[in-house]
Amino acid sequence: MTAEQYLAARLRRALAEDPRTTELGVRVTVRGDNVLLSGDVACAERRDELEAVIHEVAPELTVLDDVRVVPAGEPGGREELR
Amino acid sequence: MIRVGAVGDVHLGEDSRGLLRPALEKVGEHADVLLLAGDLTRHGTVTEGRVVADEFSGLPVPVVAVLGNHDHHSDQPDEITRVLRDAGVVVLEGETATFDVNGQSLGVAGVKGFGGGFAGKCGSAFGEPEMKAFIQHTMGIAESLESALGSLDTDVKIALTHYAPVPDTLRGEPPEIYPFLGSYLLGEAIDATGTDLAVHGHAHFGAEQGMTPGGVRVRNVAQPIIRSAYTVYCVEPAVAEV
Numbered sequence: 541m542t543a544e545q546y547l548a549a550r551l552r553r554a555l556a557e558d559p560r561t562t563e564l565g566v567r568v569t570v571r572g573d574n575v576l577l578s579g580d581v582a583c584a585e586r587r588d589e590l591e592a593v594i595h596e597v598a599p600e601l602t603v604l605d606d607v608r609v610v611p612a613g614e615p616g617g618r619e620e621l622r
Numbered sequence: 623m624i625r626v627g628a629v630g631d632v633h634l635g636e637d638s639r640g641l642l643r644p645a646l647e648k649v650g651e652h653a654d655v656l657l658l659a660g661d662l663t664r665h666g667t668v669t670e671g672r673v674v675a676d677e678f679s680g681l682p683v684p685v686v687a688v689l690g691n692h693d694h695h696s697d698q699p700d701e702i703t704r705v706l707r708d709a710g711v712v713v714l715e716g717e718t719a720t721f722d723v724n725g726q727s728l729g730v731a732g733v734k735g736f737g738g739g740f741a742g743k744c745g746s747a748f749g750e751p752e753m754k755a756f757i758q759h760t761m762g763i764a765e766s767l768e769s770a771l772g773s774l775d776t777d778v779k780i781a782l783t784h785y786a787p788v789p790d791t792l793r794g795e796p797p798e799i800y801p802f803l804g805s806y807l808l809g810e811a812i813d814a815t816g817t818d819l820a821v822h823g824h825a826h827f828g829a830e831q832g833m834t835p836g837g838v839r840v841r842n843v844a845q846p847i848i849r850s851a852y853t854v855y856c857v858e859p860a861v862a863e864v
Contacts, residue, residue, distance in 0.1 A: 562664050562692065565631070565826030565846060580826060580846035582638045593862060611849045614645045618625065618854035621819065622840055 544570040547598060551575060554597045560589045568594075578606040579620060624723045624778050624859075627652060627683070629852035630659030630823020633692065641855045645851030650682030652854050658711075659823035659843050660690025660734060660784025662853055663702065671702035674804055675709035682842040686712045686719050688732040690784035690824060702812045714782065716766035726859055729776030733767045735785030735822070736760040736809050739801030741835075764807035771815035777859035781812045781820040790823050790832025791842035809834045819857055 548570040555561045555568065563586070566579040575594060581587055591603050627649055632642060649656055663670035671693075678685045687706060689699050703713045712719045714732030718857065721728045738745050739761040747757040771781055786792055786804030795803060803825050812820050813836030820834065823844040830847050832840040843853055 544802040548712050552837060562695070565844075567827070582633050582635075582845075583641060585637045612641050612645060612845075612851045614648060615627075615848075615850045615853050617686055618652065620623075622858070 548575075551594055551597055554593055555590060558593045561586070563590060567592060570601070573599045573600070573602055574604055576604045576606060580608050580610040582610060584609055584617050624655070624726055624728050624781065624857050625653045626655055626657060626819070626821075626855045626857055628657040628659060628841065628843040628855065629660040629674050629845055629848065630784065631690070631826060631846065632658070632674075633661055633664050634677060635664045635670050636673060639673050639676070642851045646677065646681055649852065653683055653852070655721055655730075656681065656683050656852060657730065657782050657821055658685065658687035658778070658844075659782060659821055660680045660688045661692040661823055662687065662689065663693050666695035666698060666702065668698055668701045668705060671698075671705040674702075675705050675711065676774055678706075678711055679709035684712065684719070684721055685710070686714060686730050686732065688714055688781065688784055689777060691734075691736050714770075716763075716770055718770050720774070720776055726778065727776035728778045728780070728843045729774035730780045730782050731767060731770035731774060732782035733763045733770070734806060735767075735783035735787070737785060737802045738805035738807065740804070741806045742791045743800070744806060745801060760805045760807055764805065764811045767808060768811035768814055769794045771817055772809060777840045778819075778857050779815070779817045780857070781808075781817050782824045783808055783820070784824050786822050786825055786840075786842065787812055787820050787829070788832045788834050788840050791822065791828050791830065791840055793829040795825050795829040803828075812836070812838050818860060819855065
């Protein structure tokens with residue numbers, strides 16, 4: 541368990557600090573041989589970059605990727621502040 | 623009624639050039655002004671700043687921005703600011719912008735903001751130089767925000783920041799990192815100045831809605847929260863007390 545926490549911290553910092561990703565908004569959860577990524581990125585290419593960086597730091601882990609591409613459409617409604 | 627469009631944390635780069643543009647082309651149908659709550663780029667490079675400038679230039683409504691921590695990563699915030707301003711985007715850091723919207727006046731005061739934490743659970747300007755510098759950076763920015771908001775004499779006043787002024791809109795983020803996500807000093811500045819709405823970004827896992835201790839509405843418009851190119855808030859001027 542302790543090792544998983546340190547590994548998760550290393551992976552999270554790698555995603556934040558590696559210039560290919562610089563993602564601070566992605567959660568990293570390590571469970572056994574799996575690492576779960578979750579959160580949102582701006583485009584599909586960035587999802588692939590996340591997996592690449594994780595694989596370099598921890599090639600032994602299987603990446604489960606729940607990261608979504610954030611929608612960029614027009615707003616569906618509006619909020620009236622009263 | 624003033625329709626305020628807002629989005630933060632668009633994190634544009636060459637790989638996402640043009641993604642927001644289709645929705646932005648129609649922004650005039652939804653909003654009277656568009657606020658950008660920082661983290662416009664990924665790495666804070668001038669090249670990415672040009673992508674942001676292209677994305678938000680030539681829109682049918684005024685665009686007002688503050689920078690975020692990502693926009694500082696390459697130590698070129700002044701250059702990015704210049705690129706954006708050259709493209710017609712109003713960039714605020716301790717300044718204000720005012721607009722006339724259908725006969726009502728709108729004032730926006732903007733700062734990046736910074737961390738430090740929230741009342742009772744915050745850092746102090748004490749101890750090592752690094753710690754003092756951290757908190758003093760926030761103190762200086764909060765003073766600048768209060769001064770800018772205080773200088774506005776408009777029907778509607780909005781505070782635009784990247785970092786959060788309240789913890790409400792951080793729900794969903796780990797509480798341990800709240801001190802890196804915002805500061806109560808920003809909220810205190812907002813409450814001291816008769817502000818109508820506070821808009822921020824930065825907290826991708828937070829919540830959209832919150833309120834300052836003084837009762838000012840706070841909205842977290844980080845794009846992963848609002849899940850569209852921008853969202854819209856309709857703000858009525860407060861009824862003046864006689």
